[in-house]
Amino acid sequence: MATFTYERRVYLGDTDGAGVVYFNQFLQMCHEAYESWLMAEHLSLQNIISAGDLALPLVHAGIDFFAPAHCGDRLLVKLTITQASAHRFCCDYEISQAESSQLLARAQTHHVCIALPERKKCPLPLPWQMAIGDWDHH
Numbered sequence: 433m434a435t436f437t438y439e440r441r442v443y444l445g446d447t448d449g450a451g452v453v454y455f456n457q458f459l460q461m462c463h464e465a466y467e468s469w470l471m472a473e474h475l476s477l478q479n480i481i482s483a484g485d486l487a488l489p490l491v492h493a494g495i496d497f498f499a500p501a502h503c504g505d506r507l508l509v510k511l512t513i514t515q516a517s518a519h520r521f522c523c524d525y526e527i528s529q530a531e532s533s534q535l536l537a538r539a540q541t542h543h544v545c546i547a548l549p550e551r552k553k554c555p556l557p558l559p560w561q562m563a564i565g566d567w568d569h570h
Contacts, residue, residue, distance in 0.1 A: 434513040434565050436472060438465035439530065442505040452500040459495060462525045462539045465509040473563040485548055486557070492542035499536045506530040516564045518555045520544045 440461050448454040470477060480486050501507060508530045515522040525539040547554040556564070 433516065434469070434473075434511075434563060436465065436469040436511045438468045438509040438511065440464065440507050440509060442501050442503055442507060444503050446501075447503050451502060453502070455495070455497070458497070458501075458527060458537050459493060459539060461507065461509050461527065462495075462511075462523070462541065465511045465525065466523055466541070469511050473559075475560055475563055480557075486554065487546050487548055487551075488543050489546065490541050491544050493539070495537055495539040497537045499534055501527075501529070501536050507536070513564045515542075518561070519553045521556070521564055 438461075442453055446453050446457040446460075467477070477488070480488060506529070508528050510526045510528070512524045513521050514524050521543055523541045523543070525537075525541075526535060527537040527539070528535050545554055545556045545560075546552060555561070
C-alpha cells in the first residue's frame with residue numbers, strides 16, 4: 433500500500449483558547465497530507481472536479497487523540513492507504529511530534545469513487561489505482 437509523510441508546523445490559528453490544537457484542525461492536517469500525497473503522485477482532484485463525471489466523496493472520518501499539540505510544534509502526518517478496492521480506499525493517519533516521535537492522534541478517512549450524475553459507485557481512475565498499489569480485486 434502507498435505511504436507518504438507530510439510535515440506541518442502548528443500555527444496560532446490552529447489552536448483554541450486553551451492554546452492547544454483545536455480538534456478539527458487535526459483532520460484538516462490529515463486532509464492536507466492527503467492532498468500533498470496526491471500532488472506527489474501527480475493525481476489531480478481539480479481535474480476530476482473539472483471533468484464533472486466523477487467524484488471522490490469522503491464517506492467516513494474518525495480520529496482518536498492521545499496528546500496535545502501547541503503553537504510552533506513541528507508535526508509529522510504519516511498517511512498510509514489501506515483497504516483499497518477498485519472503487520474505494522481508506523487513508524490511515526498517524527500524527528506525531530517531529531522531534532520526539534510522540535504519537536498525538538490517529539485518524540482514518542474513507543473515500544468512494546462515484547459516477548456523476550448517477551452517484552453510483554464506479555472504478556477509481558487507473559492512475560489512482562496504480563498510485564494506491566495493492567488492492568482487493570473484489
